Amino acid sequence: MTDLSRTAANLDLADPLAGFRDRFRLREGLIYLDGNSLGALPRATPGRMADAVAREWGEGLITSWLGAEWSTAPRRIGDKIARLLGARPGEVIVADSTSINIFKALTAALSLRPERSVILSEKTNFPTDVYMMQGIEAFSGGRVRSVTVAPDAVLDALDENVAVLLLTQVHYKSGLVRDMAEVTRRAQQAGALVVWDLSHSAGAIPVDLNGANADFAIGCGYKFLNGGPGAPAYLFAAARHHGAMPVLSGWFGHARPFDFDEDYAPAPGIERFLCGTPQVLGLTALECGVDLMLEADMAEVRRKSLRLGELFVEAMAPLCRDHGFALASPADADRRGSQVAYSHPQGYAMIQALKELDVVADFRAPDVLRFGLTPLYLRYADVVETVARLETVCRTRAWDKPAYRERAAVT
Amino acid sequence: MTDLSRTAANLDLADPLAGFRDRFRLREGLIYLDGNSLGALPRATPGRMADAVAREWGEGLITSWLGAEWSTAPRRIGDKIARLLGARPGEVIVADSTSINIFKALTAALSLRPERSVILSEKTNFPTDVYMMQGIEAFSGGRVRSVTVAPDAVLDALDENVAVLLLTQVHYKSGLVRDMAEVTRRAQQAGALVVWDLSHSAGAIPVDLNGANADFAIGCGYKFLNGGPGAPAYLFAAARHHGAMPVLSGWFGHARPFDFDEDYAPAPGIERFLCGTPQVLGLTALECGVDLMLEADMAEVRRKSLRLGELFVEAMAPLCRDHGFALASPADADRRGSQVAYSHPQGYAMIQALKELDVVADFRAPDVLRFGLTPLYLRYADVVETVARLETVCRTRAWDKPAYRERAAVT
Numbered sequence: 001m002t003d004l005s006r007t008a009a010n011l012d013l014a015d016p017l018a019g020f021r022d023r024f025r026l027r028e029g030l031i032y033l034d035g036n037s038l039g040a041l042p043r044a045t046p047g048r049m050a051d052a053v054a055r056e057w058g059e060g061l062i063t064s065w066l067g068a069e070w071s072t073a074p075r076r077i078g079d080k081i082a083r084l085l086g087a088r089p090g091e092v093i094v095a096d097s098t099s100i101n102i103f104k105a106l107t108a109a110l111s112l113r114p115e116r117s118v119i120l121s122e123k124t125n126f127p128t129d130v131y132m133m134q135g136i137e138a139f140s141g142g143r144v145r146s147v148t149v150a151p152d153a154v155l156d157a158l159d160e161n162v163a164v165l166l167l168t169q170v171h172y173k174s175g176l177v178r179d180m181a182e183v184t185r186r187a188q189q190a191g192a193l194v195v196w197d198l199s200h201s202a203g204a205i206p207v208d209l210n211g212a213n214a215d216f217a218i219g220c221g222y223k224f225l226n227g228g229p230g231a232p233a234y235l236f237a238a239a240r241h242h243g244a245m246p247v248l249s250g251w252f253g254h255a256r257p258f259d260f261d262e263d264y265a266p267a268p269g270i271e272r273f274l275c276g277t278p279q280v281l282g283l284t285a286l287e288c289g290v291d292l293m294l295e296a297d298m299a300e301v302r303r304k305s306l307r308l309g310e311l312f313v314e315a316m317a318p319l320c321r322d323h324g325f326a327l328a329s330p331a332d333a334d335r336r337g338s339q340v341a342y343s344h345p346q347g348y349a350m351i352q353a354l355k356e357l358d359v360v361a362d363f364r365a366p367d368v369l370r371f372g373l374t375p376l377y378l379r380y381a382d383v384v385e386t387v388a389r390l391e392t393v394c395r396t397r398a399w400d401k402p403a404y405r406e407r408a409a410v411t
Numbered sequence: 412m413t414d415l416s417r418t419a420a421n422l423d424l425a426d427p428l429a430g431f432r433d434r435f436r437l438r439e440g441l442i443y444l445d446g447n448s449l450g451a452l453p454r455a456t457p458g459r460m461a462d463a464v465a466r467e468w469g470e471g472l473i474t475s476w477l478g479a480e481w482s483t484a485p486r487r488i489g490d491k492i493a494r495l496l497g498a499r500p501g502e503v504i505v506a507d508s509t510s511i512n513i514f515k516a517l518t519a520a521l522s523l524r525p526e527r528s529v530i531l532s533e534k535t536n537f538p539t540d541v542y543m544m545q546g547i548e549a550f551s552g553g554r555v556r557s558v559t560v561a562p563d564a565v566l567d568a569l570d571e572n573v574a575v576l577l578l579t580q581v582h583y584k585s586g587l588v589r590d591m592a593e594v595t596r597r598a599q600q601a602g603a604l605v606v607w608d609l610s611h612s613a614g615a616i617p618v619d620l621n622g623a624n625a626d627f628a629i630g631c632g633y634k635f636l637n638g639g640p641g642a643p644a645y646l647f648a649a650a651r652h653h654g655a656m657p658v659l660s661g662w663f664g665h666a667r668p669f670d671f672d673e674d675y676a677p678a679p680g681i682e683r684f685l686c687g688t689p690q691v692l693g694l695t696a697l698e699c700g701v702d703l704m705l706e707a708d709m710a711e712v713r714r715k716s717l718r719l720g721e722l723f724v725e726a727m728a729p730l731c732r733d734h735g736f737a738l739a740s741p742a743d744a745d746r747r748g749s750q751v752a753y754s755h756p757q758g759y760a761m762i763q764a765l766k767e768l769d770v771v772a773d774f775r776a777p778d779v780l781r782f783g784l785t786p787l788y789l790r791y792a793d794v795v796e797t798v799a800r801l802e803t804v805c806r807t808r809a810w811d812k813p814a815y816r817e818r819a820a821v822t
Binding site: 025027032034037038040041045046049050053054056057058059061062063064065070096097098099100103107123127128130131132134135136138139140141143148220222228229230231232233245246247248249250251252253254257258259260261262263264275276277278279280281282283285355360362364365 | 436438445449456457460465472508514541542545549631642643665673
């Protein structure tokens, strides 16, 4: 047993979150470091889904919209997620996809700054964030401009034309954490609103939207919230912005959807950010993941996440020295979300080779190996074992296979 | 046994679709006439869902995007739905909600008619269709106008300003069927494009989009396709329109989503109408419903639907005479979709009273009782029995309860 293995074993023994691992179904032997892409399956989910399908849908049929509280699920689950985000009840709603919610939040923000024309973001933001900006620009007929700048040039680009700044709090690739309160303050000082993408934040780090006086936020249900593949996304709008108009004015966002009025009248509260009929099965699975996350103390989750990351970085030191890895995440643990990333020219092939050793992590172009740290089901020993297997991959050149030379990654 | 009961029994004995009823889970005794709002649960769905949750998600985790073919599900299921719509493979995609797809289809159509400004529809169209038009108008800064006219004034309103006409093929309340080929021809002659809402058509009546030279269509997965509550919706774009630009430019609509390019480049085919990450669990349930529907001969489905409707109307004749019901659907069966509707001042209370007799139908304001006819699981005997129970409700004044005086309907 190496020193690091012993350290890891001791940390696992003392881990106050250790019991959560049994609340997930995880295949024996698998080390899963991709929970920041698709979270693992909570043990409670299959039974809950079976009940929703057989009893709520099969038996309750149409009456389940009220009887099984399907119609209030977007708000009910939103209120639960709000507790993870430092938001108040009635400020978060669950609906649609992250991309669609970006559109709603941006257009709502634009409606509050009609005299300004620019949506600002950083060039290296997650692609869909920037793509949605570009779609708005294209449709606006010249009224809206989508502008992206280098990551460190964002604050300086906040001029009197910027209506809204779209930023991701935890960068999907490097894991860099933005200072939400400071950026929000600076943007608001410049007269702009901010939309925060929390896809890699919720359930990963403590978030305090109201503490930062945030305007809007959106995020993903299938990563650290363990909501299942393609889970519905969420949207936060500060109570003071509930008069804003999202463009996607579907019937579930109407003040009285079942009056079947001829004219759209937005719901007074967060429900105006709903659009079409809620995706009940996806909501059901998401609620299981959120309920489980709410049982954990987020401060404890963050503590373990930081320690997992430090251990990872410590274990990787020899590989950086001998095998050409370079840390692609901030060296300062406090500035990292719940992941560590390394760059290596053979990154893609190495991720494939690790998969054959039952370690699942992921690759992000051009050369980044991304290791997601999910404190609810990852053990310290898994981190040390991952690095040991990566060392084996390097030492045996297991990555050097023709099959790995062609690149094809998935979210 | 009445004459009508005998007729119904004989029709059930000779029904070539009778075997399909056993392919659904339906509670013994329940008569379900609301399959046009939420379709029943196919027997195959619970097992398939359990497998998707436990094996594909729980065991396959992130690798299931390729390994379980999650990433191609929107196109694969779209190709299946295309067979119900008279469309070709590659012309239909499954994603998002009906409301969101209306937005995509309308904005794509607008991109093809930049010199025109009007979106036209009928006043009594399903509310979300009109609401989405109003949202586009509000965001367009004066470039787009949302115009609704009386149902019979639509064709006359097709002037040189109309970019796109949005119509529902089968009216959600009356069941009136529009002549898709003729309306499309007239609209195209006037230089406009047409978006057809097929929510009450797909799986209910034979649809021939390409035969009608249709431009765009959208529709709902949870009605006659039995895809489950809030199932993903679908979008058809004729191959000739695959250069059109939907505004909702999310990463799954990108030509190479996993290249993480900085700029949006739409996929060349129908995939450009995707936006965010596909809702895998909803797609899985929908596919079960679609697969089952594909086993049925749509001509046979229509034949049975017409005969069910005729039987219903025949059985209702004495109630129209004695209890004040009036047919709110077209009298000509060929002009009705797969439902019959009656108006009655006590419509809401009667639907509630029927529910206590284990007949589920629905109410649409101000006074319409709507009975959905789903040939795969409805028996002729159910129709006769429904009218018998409605007669009981009228005769015993079972509808006259204080609890029924307040109206609260759900989709």
